[in-house]
Amino acid sequence: MGKGITVLIVDDHEMVRLGLRSYLETREDIQVLGEAKDGSEGVAMARELKPEVILMDLVMEGKNGIQATRELQGEGFKIIVLTSYVDDDKVFPALEAGAFSYILKTSDAEEIANAIRKTSRGESTFEGKVTSLMMERREMEMFHQRLTGREKEVLKLLGKGLTNQEIADELYIGIKTVKTHVSNILAKLDLKDRTRAALFAREYGE
Secondary structure, eight states: OOOSEEEEEEOSOHHHHHHHHHHHTTSTTEEEEEEESSHHHHHHHHHHHOOSEEEEOSOOSSSOHHHHHHHHTTSSOEEEEEESOOOHHHHHHHHHHTOSEEEETTSOHHHHHHHHHHHHTTOOOBOHHHHHHHHHHHHHHHHHTTSOHHHHHHHHHHHTTOOHHHHHHHHTOOHHHHHHHHHHHHHHHTOSSHHHHHHHHHHHOO
């Protein structure tokens, strides 16, 4: 006891907690301080036990992993999201809440142990698909910055499903001007049609 990287496991499935603990305790450089069955218990145990790294499940009854991560943000914990989900509505809220790394439960046991080691050293570790999603979002945000103020206004209205005429009426501009803005938006964002522009607006619009 008292040596190695200290870890807290937060997961609502007992078998997952037991499996992780059983494996991690065979690693000489990792020490499991405790297990929590939900976000509320995880927050309380983190503050009591002061682990270096927290393995945090996302989908749990009561306080979920994103809420628990957000609550612990700024308190010095390095949180690894360990989940089965790589959807946009899980990945980005978790990262925005303060998660340091993001890996899947389908990872090999040693991959999880290595993620703990890297995270403890301040090196973020991400599942490959998460990295791709992050790169895609960063690229789209860069594209979005290329738009003028008026083009952003038109894009936002496209996202609401307005027609060119409705956009013209809303912004008090001519319909030809709207068409020009739409064409410019499609070109700058490298999008094929206004449907994709509308989807882009809902995802990245201001």
